[in-house]
Amino acid sequence: MADAAIDPRELLPPDEPVHLLDPDGTYHEDPDHPIDLDDAGLRELYRLMVVTRKVDREAINLQRQGQLGVYASCMGQEAAQVGSAYALADEDWIFPSYRELGAALVRQVDAAGLLHLYRGTWLSDHDPYKHHFGLMSIPIGTQALHATGFAMGARLDNNPIVTMTYFGDGGTSEGDPHEAMTFAGVTKAPVIFFVQNNQYAISVPLEKQTAAPTLAHKGVGYGIPGRRCDGNDVLATYAVTKKAVERARRGEGPTFIEALTYRMEAHTTSDDPSRYRTQAELDEAAKTDPIARMRNYLQQRDLYDAELEQAIEDQAKEVASYVRGGIYDAPHGDPMELFEHVYVDPTGHFDGQREQLRAELDARGEG
Amino acid sequence: MAVTLAQAINQALHDAMAEDERVLVFGEDVGKLGGVFRVTDKLQETFSEDRCFDTPLAESGIIGTAIGLAMYGFRPVPEMQFDGFTYPAFEQIVSHLAKMPNRSRGRVKLPVTIRIPYGGGIGAVEHHSESPEAYWAHTAGLKVFTPGTPEDAYSMMRAAIAMDDPVVFLEPKRRYWMKSDTALPVQTEAPHQAVVRREGTDVTVFCYGPMVRTALEAAEAAADEGWSLEVVDLRSLNPLDAPTIVASVQRTGRAIVVHEAAQTLGMGAEIAARVQEHAFYHLEAPVLRATGYDTPYPPAKLEEYWLPDVDRILDLVERSLAY
Numbered sequence: 256m257a258d259a260a261i262d263p264r265e266l267l268p269p270d271e272p273v274h275l276l277d278p279d280g281t282y283h284e285d286p287d288h289p290i291d292l293d294d295a296g297l298r299e300l301y302r303l304m305v306v307t308r309k310v311d312r313e314a315i316n317l318q319r320q321g322q323l324g325v326y327a328s329c330m331g332q333e334a335a336q337v338g339s340a341y342a343l344a345d346e347d348w349i350f351p352s353y354r355e356l357g358a359a360l361v362r363q364v365d366a367a368g369l370l371h372l373y374r375g376t377w378l379s380d381h382d383p384y385k386h387h388f389g390l391m392s393i394p395i396g397t398q399a400l401h402a403t404g405f406a407m408g409a410r411l412d413n414n415p416i417v418t419m420t421y422f423g424d425g426g427t428s429e430g431d432p433h434e435a436m437t438f439a440g441v442t443k444a445p446v447i448f449f450v451q452n453n454q455y456a457i458s459v460p461l462e463k464q465t466a467a468p469t470l471a472h473k474g475v476g477y478g479i480p481g482r483r484c485d486g487n488d489v490l491a492t493y494a495v496t497k498k499a500v501e502r503a504r505r506g507e508g509p510t511f512i513e514a515l516t517y518r519m520e521a522h523t524t525s526d527d528p529s530r531y532r533t534q535a536e537l538d539e540a541a542k543t544d545p546i547a548r549m550r551n552y553l554q555q556r557d558l559y560d561a562e563l564e565q566a567i568e569d570q571a572k573e574v575a576s577y578v579r580g581g582i583y584d585a586p587h588g589d590p591m592e593l594f595e596h597v598y599v600d601p602t603g604h605f606d607g608q609r610e611q612l613r614a615e616l617d618a619r620g621e622g
Numbered sequence: 623m624a625v626t627l628a629q630a631i632n633q634a635l636h637d638a639m640a641e642d643e644r645v646l647v648f649g650e651d652v653g654k655l656g657g658v659f660r661v662t663d664k665l666q667e668t669f670s671e672d673r674c675f676d677t678p679l680a681e682s683g684i685i686g687t688a689i690g691l692a693m694y695g696f697r698p699v700p701e702m703q704f705d706g707f708t709y710p711a712f713e714q715i716v717s718h719l720a721k722m723p724n725r726s727r728g729r730v731k732l733p734v735t736i737r738i739p740y741g742g743g744i745g746a747v748e749h750h751s752e753s754p755e756a757y758w759a760h761t762a763g764l765k766v767f768t769p770g771t772p773e774d775a776y777s778m779m780r781a782a783i784a785m786d787d788p789v790v791f792l793e794p795k796r797r798y799w800m801k802s803d804t805a806l807p808v809q810t811e812a813p814h815q816a817v818v819r820r821e822g823t824d825v826t827v828f829c830y831g832p833m834v835r836t837a838l839e840a841a842e843a844a845a846d847e848g849w850s851l852e853v854v855d856l857r858s859l860n861p862l863d864a865p866t867i868v869a870s871v872q873r874t875g876r877a878i879v880v881h882e883a884a885q886t887l888g889m890g891a892e893i894a895a896r897v898q899e900h901a902f903y904h905l906e907a908p909v910l911r912a913t914g915y916d917t918p919y920p921p922a923k924l925e926e927y928w929l930p931d932v933d934r935i936l937d938l939v940e941r942s943l944a945y
Contacts, residue, residue: 350690377727378721378724378725378726378727379725379726379727380727382729383693383726383729383730384729389693390722390725390726390730392718394713394717394718397686397713397714397717397718399686400682400683400685400686400687400689400690400714401686401687401689401690401693401718402690403683403686403687403690404686404687404688404689404690404691404692404693404694405690405691405693405694406690407687407690407691408690408691408693408694408695408696409694411646411672411696412694412695418690430682430710431682431683431686431713431714434678434680434682434683434686435683435686435687437678437680437683438677438678438680438683438687441678595727595728596723596724596726596727596728597723597724597762597763598723598763598765598787599723599728599731599785599786599787600785600786600787601861602812602814602861603814603815603858603861603862603863603864604860604861606861606862606864
């Protein structure tokens with residue numbers, strides 16, 4: 256099944272992560288990672304990151320108001336998500352974990368609907384086939400296999416699409432991503448494993464998660480090239496992913512990408528990060544903020560002015576307000592829907608339980 | 623024409639693949655070898671390596687990729703080589719395969735049929751003789767079928783593959799070589815229905831999969847004692863065909879459940895509960911259970927002492943009739 260044997264040196268991640276933008280916005284050209292975006296595309300990356308942060312902040316507020324049961328923030332990871340997701344074509348598929356708000360917004364998934372999982376109204380409220388965006392997955396790393404199977408299907412069907420799956424540094428400790436990489440390597444499935452290394456799995460830091468030199472080295476054992484990028488540099492995450500997409504589309508198989516980033520917020524709103532990391536560390540991480548960096552770059556290129564800032568800010572507020580409304584107004588599901596969609600053909604199932612709930616609702620005057 | 627249960631499943635897989643090119647068969651050793659029990663014999667030769675392929679040795683990977691393939695639009699029929707090797711795939715089956723259609727409010731359909739050879743009685747090594755059916759039957763979102771005859775093996779497999787719901791298809795491995803005089807293709811009752819295999823008036827024996835034949839043998843032996851046993855083959859463990867179960871007990875007034883799996887919280891507990899809920903006033907005796915013991919499955923040389931057999935069933939018949 257494998258074509259020419261791959262040179263093991265080709266699989267090794269480079270010593271330095273791909274880095275194109277300095278925190279002050281200075282751009283370093285890298286001939287191996289050209290940026291094929293026009294001015295509108297560059298502004299769009301920035302806009303998506305700003306909107307992501309605004310919606311993320313709104314979700315945290317909603318949780319504090321008791322409107323969401325819990326929420327997993329992606330603050331600080333906007334460049335990793337937006338840049339990578341933007342490198343895919345619309346027909347390509349994304350298989351996310353529960354933290355990929357930025358990637359979801361690139362895919363125009365309704366953000367209010369996405370939050371229904373945390374709201375407790377629906378478990379998943381977007382159509383994966385419309386957005387080519389899979390269901391959010393809470394069990395860690397398990398979605399890597401779904402992305403791989405989907406990519407295997409595309410390859411069997413001679414459909415030149417690519418899948419990408421996100422998981423975190425903690426996810427690389429689970430078994431499923433490794434089984435996924437085994438399958439993907441053997442079948443040359445067009446799948447990209449995109450790891451956002453945000454330095455912590457809840458409270459456990461990277462050095463207690465792995466003894467590997469870098470996470471990207473994990474691809475090597477499966478015959479998958481390991482690549483690294485500065486995950487707070489949206490041009491780097493875009494360019495490195497784009498290269499992996501092109502490789503997969505050429506039929507050369509999977510790529511494992513490690514994006515080095517930092518989780519600015521708590522793991523979820525139930526977490527207390529002050530127990531395991533210092534304010535000094537957080538202050539240091541804030542200096543590499545992905546949004547400020549891209550803004551600096553756009554300014555240097557004269558692609559950014561007060562008018563654009565205002566327009567993007569207004570739009571972000573509008574989306575956040577829409578999300579707030581969508582959460583406040585989210586209907587509680589019809590209790591009778593408990594029995595819907597468990598089976599396509601529920602022949603003989605539920606044996607009177609549906610009638611029992613109906614009777615209970617009637618007795619409560621909710622029938 | 624004599625056909626074994628294994629041949630019937632092989633023919634069902636063949637016919638399903640011939641009929642629908644989206645049907646894929648994969649797992650460990652299912653390709654060139656044709657499966658360790660040869661159930662997938664010649665499928666790769668007939669349908670190419672694209673449609674019947676050997677996977678890496680990774681059970682979670684087999685089921686997790688089956689989910690992705692099904693989302694793409696295929697109808698995967700993955701094999702778990704043995705019952706005791708299914709556990710690494712437990713999370714993918716329970717957390718994703720069973721729940722994703724519901725989580726997506728029906729937008730995602732997962733027509734996956736997981737084949738699992740199960741049960742003991744063949745002198746196998748440890749981890750090759752387990753009866754994990756209660757795990758799957760307990761999981762909402764899955765359907766769990768197990769045939770007890772070659773005819774059902776063919777017909778129920780075809781039905782399972784044609785279904786848009788995920789199915790755990792438990793194959794009684796000690797009956798792979800059991801023969802029937804039958805011509806395939808054959809269509810038997812819908813898989814969610816229990817079937818009365820032998821009519822009787824004194825005691826109903828509920829059984830499924832490998833124990834169907836044992837129960838019929840017990841009924842034969844019981845007849846020599848002058849006892850008339852009704853044998854009901856459940857066929858589907860989820861859903862359970864409660865109407866057929868209850869109607870039989872209403873006729874006989876007595877019930878025994880037979881299964882290989884350990885007793886505590888096994889299928890027998892559920893059948894006993896259903897019977898007492900719906901046929902309490904018809905019962906002449908408590909519902910009794912002839913099962914494996916609440917111990918790990920024993921080494922092969924001791925399995926004959928562990929597995930329920932004709933004698934264990936007849937002892938319970940006698941007890942039931944004594945009430």
